[in-house]
Amino acid sequence: MHIKEHFTRKKIIDNLARYELFYQVALGSLLKSDSNKMSNDIEFQLALGSIYELLKDIQDFEDFDEIYETELSKQSAMDAVQNFVNENLEAVKNSEIKVEEIINDINDNKFFNQTMIDICNDNLQSQLQKWEHIITPQLALAIMQSLEELEKQQ
Incomplete structure (x- = not known):
């Protein structure tokens, strides 16, 4: 599995949509009352970084395709917990x-x-449609170029 395969425009949109859903649902379960006011919006650069790190961690697993979504949900939830704790x-x-x-x-x-x-x-x-509008072809290209630079440094 190559990391770059998960950073095509279509995959970026899919990964961000799923990440945001998992994050928001996890955060919603943590916010038991209205007294806890927190934004449930994700910062897409932080989300992409989290997705990248997850991909790096599990890229060589034989069962990557079977575990990826579960691991993405766990990572999103952990990020929600971290922000909630903060x-x-x-x-x-x-x-x-x-x-x-x-x-x-x-x-x-x-x-x-x-x-x-x-x-x-x-x-x-609806999340896929939201991210379809945000991640333009130009932005996807810029993300891919940033990823290539990051990969060169490692």
Whole structure:
């Protein structure tokens, strides 16, 4: 598997759409009340970096195609937890919010329940359309060029 295969315009759109859905659903499950106001928007450069690192980590796995989406969901959820912790640091420090169990559930692939998966599946098409408008052919080319530069440095 070549990393560049996952950074064509079509794959960028698909990866970002799925990443954002997993991220938003994970963050939604963390925000138990309206008192926790956080943006559920992702920063696409950070998301692309996270996707890139995930691809680098699992690129040589024989079962890559079978595990990729699960690993993407886990990475998205972990990023959501990290941002949630950053926004609620005092509550985490005071043990008002316990994240260890959440992190364990993510790592053990027990975090996303069927309802959460259904929400992701139901909203995938609209997310794909959103990212189709954002990731223009020119932007996809710029992303690919940045990726090539990054790969040269490693």
